[in-house]
Amino acid sequence: MTQPKVCAFGDDPMVVRNTFAQFPSGVAVLAVDIGGEKHALVASSFMVGVSLEPCLVAVAVQKSSETWGLIKDAGSLGVSIFGRGQGDLLRKLASKDRAARFEQVAIEVGDEGAVFIEDAALWLECSIHEISDAGDHWMALLEVKQLGVGESEPLVWHGAKFRELVDA
Numbered sequence: 001m002t003q004p005k006v007c008a009f010g011d012d013p014m015v016v017r018n019t020f021a022q023f024p025s026g027v028a029v030l031a032v033d034i035g036g037e038k039h040a041l042v043a044s045s046f047m048v049g050v051s052l053e054p055c056l057v058a059v060a061v062q063k064s065s066e067t068w069g070l071i072k073d074a075g076s077l078g079v080s081i082f083g084r085g086q087g088d089l090l091r092k093l094a095s096k097d098r099a100a101r102f103e104q105v106a107i108e109v110g111d112e113g114a115v116f117i118e119d120a121a122l123w124l125e126c127s128i129h130e131i132s133d134a135g136d137h138w139m140a141l142l143e144v145k146q147l148g149v150g151e152s153e154p155l156v157w158h159g160a161k162f163r164e165l166v167d168a
């Protein structure tokens with residue numbers, strides 16, 4: 001007898017998490033400087049190509065995120081997609097100690113306060129387009145104002161591990 005492809009997943013969130021973890025993604029950090037204080041929100045839910053005109057990208061943010069409360073009204077958000085070899089930097093920027101996140105991190109700050117991480121795979125400068133309710137997350141659509149590509153290949157997040165791209 002063949003195994004069924006799908007089954008009910010009950011109310012165990014780990015089953016859902018472990019299944020979703022099999023979906024590979026890049027990882028972004030949304031970062032902004034507000035009055036000299038820098039804030040970072042690391043997100044693997046980030047996606048590009050939601051719309052080309054206007055140019056929209058999206059990110060799902062946990063409603064419990066303290067950082068989101070601080071950055072959601074910023075006029076300009078920096079988005080950096082982590083590059084190959086930036087796994088330790090990613091963990092630092094996602095650490096619980098919010099004050100220590102930017103210690104010894106090489107960044108560039110735009111005129112409007114968008115913060116960009118050096119040596120990332122790509123960068124976007126965005127403004128908030130729309131925020132909607134998505135269960136235990138907020139779904140934020142961001143409008144891309146400017147963009148650039150770095151020299152590094154992107155880091156891949158898969159199975160709760162950092163991976164690298166290889167040609168198939």
Ligand SMILES: Cc1cc2nc3c(=O)[nH]c(=O)nc-3n(C[C@H](O)[C@H](O)[C@H](O)COP(=O)(O)O)c2cc1C
Pocket residue numbers: 027041042043044045046060061062064065066067068090091094095098157
């Ligand atoms: C690899 C990775 C991916 C993450 N993806 C998301 C995400 O898509 N959305 C989100 O809200 N938080 C995500 N987080 C958690 C946040 O980066 C952050 O730790 C959390 O929001 C708590 O910090 P805060 O209260 O300062 O926001 C991710 C963390 C890691 C390490």
